[in-house]
Every structure is written in structure tokens, then in C-alpha cells.
Amino acid sequence: MSFFTEENQKRAENIFSQYPDKRSCALPLLHLAQSQEGYLSNETIEKVAEMCEIEPSEMMDTASFYTMFFRKPMGKYRIQVCQTLSCSLAGADKVVDHFAKKLKIQPGETTKDGKFSLLKVECLGSCGTGPVVQLNDDYIEGKTIEELDRTIDDL
Numbered sequence: 001m002s003f004f005t006e007e008n009q010k011r012a013e014n015i016f017s018q019y020p021d022k023r024s025c026a027l028p029l030l031h032l033a034q035s036q037e038g039y040l041s042n043e044t045i046e047k048v049a050e051m052c053e054i055e056p057s058e059m060m061d062t063a064s065f066y067t068m069f070f071r072k073p074m075g076k077y078r079i080q081v082c083q084t085l086s087c088s089l090a091g092a093d094k095v096v097d098h099f100a101k102k103l104k105i106q107p108g109e110t111t112k113d114g115k116f117s118l119l120k121v122e123c124l125g126s127c128g129t130g131p132v133v134q135l136n137d138d139y140i141e142g143k144t145i146e147e148l149d150r151t152i153d154d155l
């Protein structure tokens, strides 16, 4: 039996129907699993691997490679700051330092109340509008630290 909810199992079956083989479904199924569980535990990755007929170690490598997959529980709000060159030149390092100080956490950590996680991530694909911050699924682009602060303070 699948570990997915009934609704997500239907989504998984739909994903399988769109690809030529099960292993090609690894990334969309990892995304689906993360959206259900909040992060990808070893147990979740093993279950997805089984569904995709992939060795668990191979699926672990895949889940660990991409920064959009979380390997531990995250805060309600994930502040992901692009650290790649264009954003770095546009002040991303200062954004990270600011939020680390403001939230009293280091990149990769979550506040004690479970509200915020701060993450450094690789290129988010919007290099001309840096610094790019991804707040959960939304992009915030080209904002000053003061503007970013107002967004975070409103949460």
C-alpha cells in the first residue's frame, strides 16, 4: 500500500501515466512526497524509491543533490536566498546575514518556534532581478533589506 494520501495517490498515478517508465517519475514524486510530508525523511525517500523501482541509495543521492528538497523538518516559512553569482553581486550575502541576525539562526536552521527557516540556495532562475528570495513558493525579487523586512514582519 502507498504511503500517499488517497488524493496524492491519484496524483502519483497521474504522474506515472505521463512518463515512459517508473524511474522517470522520481523527481515529481519526490516533490509530491515533500508537499505531503513537509520534508523528505529517509523512510519517505525509500518509499518513493520503491514506487519508482530505483535503489534507495540512488534516490537518496537525488534527494540530497537538489536544494529544493528538504531533508529535515522546515519552518512554516522558508526564506531561501539565492547565493549564485548574480544575486551575490546584488547583495544576497547581506540579505542572509541580515536575516540570520534578525531571526537568531544560521543558514540551514529553523527558529525555535518553528516559524522560519533560513536557507542559502543555488540559482533560482531569475538572475536579472537579484537578490532573489524565495519565500515558500513565491519569489521576491530585487527588494531592499527594508522591503524584505516588511514582508517578513507581516507574517
Ligand code: FES
Pocket: 082, 083, 084, 085, 086, 087, 088, 122, 123, 124, 125, 126, 127, 128, 130, 132
Ligand atoms: S543568480 Fe540568483 S536567480 Fe540566478
